[in-house]
Amino acid sequence: MSSEDLKRQAAARALEAVSDGMRLGLGTGSTARHFVELLGDRVRGGLKVICVATSEATQAQAEGEGIPMSTLDETPELDLVVDGADELDEQLRLVKGGGGALLREKIVASASKRMIVIADDSKKVAVLGRFPLPVEVNPFGLEVTRRQIAAAAARCGCTGELTLRQRDGKPFVTDGGHYIIDCHFAVLPQPEALAAALVAIPGVVEHGLFIGLATGVVLAAPGGLVELGQV
Numbered sequence: 001m002s003s004e005d006l007k008r009q010a011a012a013r014a015l016e017a018v019s020d021g022m023r024l025g026l027g028t029g030s031t032a033r034h035f036v037e038l039l040g041d042r043v044r045g046g047l048k049v050i051c052v053a054t055s056e057a058t059q060a061q062a063e064g065e066g067i068p069m070s071t072l073d074e075t076p077e078l079d080l081v082v083d084g085a086d087e088l089d090e091q092l093r094l095v096k097g098g099g100g101a102l103l104r105e106k107i108v109a110s111a112s113k114r115m116i117v118i119a120d121d122s123k124k125v126a127v128l129g130r131f132p133l134p135v136e137v138n139p140f141g142l143e144v145t146r147r148q149i150a151a152a153a154a155r156c157g158c159t160g161e162l163t164l165r166q167r168d169g170k171p172f173v174t175d176g177g178h179y180i181i182d183c184h185f186a187v188l189p190q191p192e193a194l195a196a197a198l199v200a201i202p203g204v205v206e207h208g209l210f211i212g213l214a215t216g217v218v219l220a221a222p223g224g225l226v227e228l229g230q231v
């Protein structure tokens with residue numbers, strides 16, 4: 001079974017948690033993309049939902065599927081967000097932002113009563129950090145912010161290379177107009193302390209650690225689905 005098949009299976013299971021009248025957040029990335037496709041089928045079959053996207057890419061996909069879309073300003077309370085993750089652990093702590101959508105994803109998750117994460121089982125780790133931690137930063141004072149991230153991380157037991165994310169030879173720019181520094185720490189021994197230290201840095205807009213937000217996880221493995229938390 002291909003990795004895309006596994007992602008689709010996880011997406012299909014999350015769709016079972018959706019019912020008529022729900023206000024939904026739509027995640028970003030290759031796994032969330034399957035969810036939006038499947039949701040589109042259900043909407044065309046008569047399901048009534050209103051949705052908020054976590055990125056311009058998801059907004060465009062959802063509109064193409066004919067899914068009724070809103071904004072967080074019009075719909076500031078959501079029932080459920082379904083999103084992917086780059087990494088997750090047993091405590092439902094996540095690393096997100098591999099696609100650069102972490103800021104909107106976190107704002108949308110914070111507005112939602114529940115967050116179901118969908119992923120193939122390769123994303124589950126014993127200790128977070130194998131996937132480089134994305135940190136979204138203001139372009140102003142980039143080098144100052146980079147040094148402050150390195151110092152704060154070192155106090156939390158994390159060392160490693162900090163690289164400015166590039167696309168086509170230029171800095172990658174997020175939907176919010178910011179840059180991303182990818183932190184290659186290999187392990188994050190104290191995720192909560194690191195999260196608190198990063199948000200205290202003035203040039204940091206947001207970081208990819210999602211702690212206390214996911215309420216359920218659907219992991220698709222070749223042997224079947226595994227659920228963590230409440231799905």
Ligand SMILES: O=C[C@H](O)[C@H](O)[C@H](O)COP(=O)(O)O
Binds near residue numbers: 084086098099101
């Ligand atoms: O910024 C991107 C998001 O955090 C994605 O949810 C994350 O990167 C997982 O994406 P994928 O499902 O493509 O692995």
